[in-house]
Amino acid sequence: MKYSARLFATLALALSSATAAAQVPPFPASFKSQDVAANGTTLHVRVGGKGPAVVLLHGFGETGDMWAPLAASLAKNHTVIVPDLRGMGLSAHPAGGYDKMTQGRDIAAVLTQLKIDKFALVTHDIGNMVGFALATQQPERVTRFALLDAPVPGVGPWDEILKSPLLWHFRFGGPDMERLVAGRERIYLDRFWNEFSADPKKFDEPSREHYAKLYALPGAMHSGFAQFGAFDQDAVDNRAWLATGKRLTMPVLGIGGASSFGPTMALVMRSAATNVSEGVIPGAGHWLMEEQPEATVKMVVNFLDAPA
Secondary structure, three states: OOOOHHHHHHHHHHHHHHOOOOOOOOOOOOOEEEEEEEOOEEEEEEEEEOOOEEEEEOOOOOOHHHHHHHHHHHOOOOEEEEEOOOOOOOOOOOOOOOOHHHHHHHHHHHHHHOOOOOEEEEEEOHHHHHHHHHHHHOHHHEEEEEEEOOOOOOOOOHHHHOOOHHHHHHHOOOHHHHHHHOOOHHHHHHHHHHHOOOOHHHOOHHHHHHHHHHHOOOOHHHHHHHHHHOHHHHHHHHHHHHHOOOOEOOOEEEEEEOOOOOOHHHHHHHOOEOOEEEEEEOOOOOOHHHHOHHHHHHHHHHHHOOOO
């Protein structure tokens, strides 16, 4: 699916007006948004704050908007960069490139254009997979890496994780599935927000309305399915890197919701990194920033600001 830049801009403007009543927590007014051409596509990027750089990568069912509370806290002492991933949110919807190695290069190219050399990574869900790819490609640029509540294809107990019946959506894709979901994006997304929460009410109605409208944009659900469809290639790529004997050496924090990944997030990363610590957020499922934002922000900030 291909859409002109003019059509995309028109849709984005219409969306911003339509969602005025469906507010997610806003970024500080000091943050600026821009569209950055990188690696053959265009990513929508928010930038704010001053100091050592931190990159926040979102996952499926959300966009970079999920990070607003953490970005507000970090911006006091950090330059915060928050992109929408390829094909998601207000970023462009290219026909391909949804393997995570390509998307790692997307983020690297954005950071180079912003003249940022070294940076910390904070990632969630599919953002974990993109961040992992970037960290394996350019480990010398990554100072610290916090991963929130999602597996990484081919790393640690990936094959066992795939056996969970909750993850049927990893194989749900293609033209027929897109037709089934078209016009019913909210129904499909509610399943994620409900089943992966410790308390579904914590993923509030304004947030659901906001993200459902973004995922109803032309090409958005096609791109979302493509993120899942690339997992087999992602596993091949990550296993090839592991087979070289390399490991990530920067400090890594694996954070899981107590009702979701819990300590398994750190277990996954111990298969691929040498300096891993563990964090578990009580009272949370998968959606840590919605279910327990204060505890999650505190844990991430403490990790990023810890002495080297």
